[in-house]
Amino acid sequence: MLFDMDGTLVDSEKLWDIALEELAVSYGGTLSAAARRAIIGTSMAESMRILHADLDQPHRDPARSAAWVDARILELFRTGLRWRPGALALLGAVRAARIPTALVTSSGRALVEVALDTLGRDSFDVVVCGDEVDSTKPHPEPYLTAARLLGVPIDRCVAIEDSATGVASAVAAGAAVLAVPAEVPLDPIDGVRQLADLTGADLDLLGALLGAPTSDPR
The missing domain is CATH 1.10.150 (DNA polymerase; domain 1)
Incomplete structure (x- = not known):
């Protein structure tokens, strides 16, 4: 994830x-x-x-x-700092299922370290920050880097994004993508599922995005 x-x-x-x-x-x-x-x-x-x-x-x-x-x-x-609707519950479900999980953000490391006080430092196996890659989103490098560090093929990963820039990065990397636009609506994109937010999102949905067994969405 x-x-x-x-x-x-x-x-x-x-x-x-x-x-x-x-x-x-x-x-x-x-x-x-x-x-x-x-x-x-x-x-x-x-x-x-x-x-x-x-x-x-x-x-x-x-x-x-x-x-x-x-x-x-x-x-x-x-x-x-406040959680987006449904985000905490989904992240908790992913971690409870022991699914390898990465945070992939354009924000710099210093800011992310503060955010992790809210997100939880044990919530992610890997954290990829915007100032730790050569090319940031919409380039695919951040997501490719995260998948490599997790040891999971990118085509077995689900990326969750809110922005057009982030969606473009994840799609270019080859991940399955779930879009949850926050501040700016997103145009429909072939192959990208959109939800208003993460309320009700669960492991079954993530597995379906991969066409994989629902117990193992990466």
């Missing part, structure tokens, strides 16, 4: 809204709704490029902006 984090397991996109809008205001502007949608699921570097372009301030230092957002989002994660 391969889980995305932001918007999939935890309702963190609203916290990113706060941090990104505060940064935009500090630069004398306002982040547009279109730019905010475009940022969802991207790497920090790409997020800052989109934000700067949206504010018509391409001269801004992306590393400095990223450092500001990192610091602010760490504060917000420590106090305001």
